[in-house]
Amino acid sequence: MRRFLQYLMLAALAVFLGAFLLLPIGTVIEEGCSPALIREVFRNPVYVEGLLNSLAIAGVTTFLVFCIALVLALLYDRYDFFGKSSCNLLMLLPMILPPFVGALGFQQVLGHYGILNSILVRCGFAPVDFLGGNGKFWAVCIMEALHLYPIFYLNLVTALGNIDPALEESAANLGAGRLRRFFRIKLPLLRSGILAGGSIVLIWSFTELGTPLMFQYNRTTSVQILNGLMELESNPVPYTLVLVMLVFSALLYLLARLSLGRHEIASTKGATASSAQRLTGFFRLLPLLAFLAVTAVAVLPHTALILNAFSTNYYGTILPEGFTLDHFRDALGSNLVLPSVGNSLRYSALATVIAATAGILCGLASVRWKLKGATLTDLLAMLPLAVPGVVVAFGFLGMSVKYPWAARCFNPVENPLWLLAIAYAVRRIPYVVRSVTAGLEQTPEELENAGRNFGASPFRVLRRITLPLIAANVLVGGLFAFSFSMLEVSDSLILAQKSEFYPITRALYELAHVLGSGPATASAFGVWTMLFLGATIIAAGILVGKKIGSIFRF
């Protein structure tokens, strides 16, 4: 009977994931999988250019992210230095702003009348059009890299922490020099971390919608999909574009996997004492300075955004001409802002409850109950990490057109509460699943057996022992699910179609395009969201310390 109930719950989870993850993807594939449309996509130079640009963005961004993250992760792992304990929290700072909001700040820095050009003019040079020509491409890549390097870094730090120092020591003992040890021992052992972090960054940057949109770099597949939304009923090409994006995402992942391998190396277990080398004197400060320098560049858009939000006039000057709180007042007074905060809170809270329930169920089924099919469900729950947000959002839209039941439940023109909550939840389940799974794996099963042995029913064991013991993990997964939902872009731009139902990101996007004080008001609104996401991520960081990287793993 008990086993039957467990299977029933697993089946409910599988049905949920089937209906709200596989079905949307299936809908996109079915609608877009027409040879004529696929030929049309690959013959039309505009679409091909969009695809090539997206691939180029993914490649360049991942390369930039890898370079930044590897250096910092190695510094963190290899040395004991001043301020080391605060470095991981420092790493989380760039994540407190969705890159598309950061783009507002970035424009303030690199725009024709932005900070950098003001400095050049002040120094007697001619202004440079940083964002003209290829500048937009590089701006998108740098903006995304500055947002995503913490994910790669956290994965690398986790992977480095799992390597037994004795492995490198034994290589040194046999005469291997520093470089040989790095390339022959450390780098091969890091492959799983590189794959885990790299594939998230690769797919994220390939499918990113908000950043190119804000920089008006419109020749990318994701922006072309959004632009095609209006004429979807007469022109089904966006479905095919989504399909092409899905296939290329899968290919990119496979490519990464083939080149890096997936096998875990058994001897990485059992790491004991840290082998970090203690730095002395001035050298104690150097690694921290490197961390601070990278973070300073990464938070430059945030800083510019904050300055913009407080400035009376910030146009062609290095610093604002004067300071005001008017934009914050305007932001709160805008008929888009307050309702959008309320909407986002509702959508995200519901999404968090759904994601947490599904995540806990998935973790229990695979780690504790060890049900047949649980591994498959676990893989399914992790799929959203590899599937672009645009694909799922578009799939939901397709479902509401195709299936009458979906149209009744999820009409985006009507109240999209459930549609957005489920769409947000499905994409955030992986964070809860990984966090809960890690918690369960770190909690000895014997503690629950002891509970049963002393007379507690399975439900009582769950309530009194299991859940309290993994509470921090559930909380962290939930915090991520909540804060990422609050600032979700793809679903919000595609699925929220009426202004009264706009979530924060959609409202921000609309505000940023209002002529006059629009960008400044959007900046003020962006500062609010930044404070909010900052508080949640720092709370999560404090709760789980450096293990936070495990949340961003496949």
Next chain:
Amino acid sequence: MAKIEISGISKAYTKDVPVLKDLDLTIQSGEMFFLLGPSGCGKSTLLRILAGLVKPDAGIIRFDGEDVTEVPPEKRRAAMVFQNYALWPHLNLFENVAFGLRCLGVKGGELINKVMEALELVRLQDFAKRRPASLSGGQQQRVALARALAVDPPLLLLDEPLSNLDARLRDAMRVEIRRICRLRKLTALYVTHDRQEALSLADRAAVMDNGVIRQMGTPEMLYDFPADRFCAEFLGDVNLIPGRVEQRNLISALGNFNLSHPCRNGNAVGAIRPERLRILPENAPDVPCSFGATITDRTYLGESCLWRCRTALAEVEVRESAGPARKIGDRIRLSFDPEFLLVFPE
């Protein structure tokens, strides 16, 4: 107190690799029974089957005559002391001990009294508000014991509870466990691979190997009269003398030895424990059951001395309390009482 009957229990975690094979065992009410065997012999699995944490593939378990094979663990009242203690880290000592009592519906003053009584029994009453992580290994082990005893279980299951402790603490805890079990007249099943623990605490014990019970009996019987070579070797050090039995004689390269017990003719191996051998001078008058040897090594053990000696057959070990001074290279004779010569057909 409960009488435990185990009949025909079998278990295999993976097909074709049985962990327990058609096992029968009866533990009398109030008895302290030990399951002794090497790692992987199935003893912990049997314990977990009794606790209800593992389901047997076949067989029946009865507590006081009542079939409990299908009863879920929370209904069995077979309190277990886990090998790694399994103390809940998020609950303090009081709450850890109170957990089982709350499940039984005990509340208020009675709950407090019972918890404190259990903590007093293991002499940890002053630590009630502390979390398990702040205790030493020995203290945690005592909490695990108190938690099990608090529910006044008819059956106490102990899964290698002393394996993580240092030697001194282990000795102290052995005395403690025996004191408590006798005080409460508990039926206890104790799993260990430590023969000293089993021999010093058990009323009766069973030696397990490869999923079956090889021998069952009192500690003295198991040690002095092991049923086979495995039991003899598992329960203590032993010198082996391969040979052949003919007409109640063990014929070996060391000589012919009269047997005090009947044994069927054929190839056999004689076994004698190191402390049963006596060292005599080389020129001692010819005594039955003796053979010549040369001392090759000496290990000082404090209360005794272990001599390694080369014989015509192989090296043998002799344990004797501090005696006359000897040195490596001395020629000696070794003799033994035929009653202590064990013979196992090959």
